[in-house]
Amino acid sequence: MTIKDTAEEWEIRATDTPFVGNKTSVRTDDVVMPDGTVVRRDYQVHPGSVAVLALDEQNRVVVLRQYRHPVRQKLWEIPAGLLDVPGENPLHAAQRELYEEAHVKAEDWRVLTDVYTTPGGCDEAVRxxxxxELSEADGDRFEVEDEEADMELARVPLDELVRGVLAGELHNNCLVVGALSLTAALNGPGLDSLRPAEAPWPARPFEA
Known part of the structure; x- marks a missing residue:
């Protein structure tokens, strides 16, 4: 048996969008189950996101600490942001986020992993x-506001992040998945096995 996610779409008898926000919305679908019954499913509609695990020559990861109101915590995270434009090239978005949040640029880019953050209640896809090959970005730093105005930046050894993840001290989804995925690649097939930065992304198709 091949362990691989596959595309599938069950019949939708009715759909509604009871809430539309600035970046996301909530959709209600009446979905036909395999036995013919119809059930209602509410979920958040999300434009998609990108995140960047930026690794320097000392095997340290660029991380930032930011207040997240829904969970009432300051979380250590890796640079990340929304795909603001439908069909936006995710690599370009990732390069923008690394510049805006860390004022860093990179010469070597690979796809580390693609995930759905909470597929039971949200269609958000993250690459x-x-x-x-990091260096400081050219030009002025990006002007931050709101939660980002209180943001802290650091470079933390990859091994220390993995320790924190397994100890239950770090909880941000992208940091957890990114740190563990990179560790698996380093201890397994190697970084040359990673997909190129422009690899297709069926969850959020884009133009190269």
Missing amino acids: IFLAR
Whole structure:
């Protein structure tokens, strides 16, 4: 048996959008189950996101600490952001986020992994990139506001992040998935096995 996710779409008898926000919305679908019954499913509609695990020559990861109101915590995270434009090239979005949040640029980019954050209640898809050969970005720093105005930046050894994940001290989805995926690649097939930065992404198709 091949362990691989596959595309499938069950019949929708009715759909509604009871809430539309600035970036996301909530959709209600009446979905036909395999036995013919119809059930209602509410879920968040999300434009998609990118995240960047930026690794320097000392095997340290660029991380930031930011207040997240829904969970009432300051979380250590890797640079990340929304796909603001439908069909936006995710690599370009990732490069923008690394510049805006860390004022860093990278010469070597690979796809580390693709994930659905909470597929039972949200259609958000995230592409996590590995960025290497880091240097300080040119020009002025991006002007931040709101939660980002209180943001802290650091470079933390990859092994320390993995320890924190397994100890239950770090909880951000992209940081957890990124750190563990990179560790698996380093201890397994190697970084040359990672997909190229422009690899297709069926969850959020884009133009190269």
